Amino acid sequence: MQIKNSNALKFIDILLDNEKVLDLESYDDQGVKVTTHTYDVLKISSDEIKRDYRDLFEGRERVDFFAVIVGVIIHDLSKGSIRKMGERFSHSQMMIKKPEYITKEADVLLEEIENQLGVRINDKTRKNIIHIVISHHGKWGKIQPNTKEAHIVHRADMYSAKYHRINPIGADKILELMTQGMNIEDIAKKLDCTTGIVKDRLKRAKHELRIKNTKQLLNHYKKTKRIPIGDDFFTKRVRETEKLIRAVNKKGFKNLVLENPLLDYLEDDRIFEEASES
Incomplete structure (x- = not known):
């Protein structure tokens, strides 16, 4: 049949x-x-x-x-x-x-x-x-x-x-590479993303922490090692994207x-x- x-x-x-x-x-x-x-x-x-x-x-x-x-x-x-x-x-x-x-x-x-x-x-x-x-x-x-x-x-x-x-790369990964002396262009190549994404993640982190510039953000990272991805809505979407990626990879x-x-x-x-x- x-x-x-x-x-x-x-x-x-x-x-x-x-x-x-x-x-x-x-x-x-x-x-x-x-x-x-x-x-x-x-x-x-x-x-x-x-x-x-x-x-x-x-x-x-x-x-x-x-x-x-x-x-x-x-x-x-x-x-x-x-x-x-x-x-x-x-x-x-x-x-x-x-x-x-x-x-x-x-x-x-x-x-x-x-x-x-x-x-x-x-x-x-x-x-x-x-x-x-x-x-x-x-x-x-x-x-x-x-x-x-x-x-x-x-x-x-x-x-x-x-x-x-949404590329799940967060500002923490970017700042870690910055502590090693890498510039934005090199970081983008290392993380396989655009310089626009690198700048966006740094901007979001500065906004959430109410920090004015990247130098202050870098100092904050060195002290705390904790950097937000973005606001709650953006963070939720990043987590959903990460979950989706894991499901398909698995x-x-x-x-x-x-x-x-x-x-x-x-x-x-x-x-x-x-x-x-x-």
Whole structure:
């Protein structure tokens, strides 16, 4: 007896093992791996669906779960490919100036997985996936979300980017390197972050301690070894980001995606035009 979502699960499994998706593990934004952010977007999306409907059976009738899952997995695909290929535009610039690059990349990858599995995604679902990918930046991109699924992913992406993509480096680590005589540029290289992040963490610490300059902050650190990350809200977001990073590092991006409850509610008949017999 064939499981009703067997091809959908196989499709997602193959997609997660695709080279372009695996490449995302090697790239980060603000100290957070692209795959960690991707998992976070999927979790936030599924949590919103669970919150908005009585149960996931009802949610499945209103929302295309497969489009959401696949759309999320590949929504930041170009963050890897543009760096690997040496493109001059960043992912954000591509979303505004060359959305056709984003569309083609997603379309080619979907076709590649289809050919491997021997199935074809129906036109409605395929268009939904592509639209999620091309519109996930909302007003910060050229294409705006105009489907329920695209709006869900856009909101999840914005929340994750704002609150869970915070480099967990604190002023204490920076000041420790300063005591060794390192300057801001060298510290940024050592901690694998931008000089902007270094300056931001020092600024936040000075604000919380009501200290006027970095020299006074350094003296405070030498005496106490205790430096705040920032205000309570910022500290909470840093801790949430650290927890997210630990979870993905411990269980793995692919394993966490495959544990998402939305996968249990997929149905091949709703997704594919034709499925190969198992």
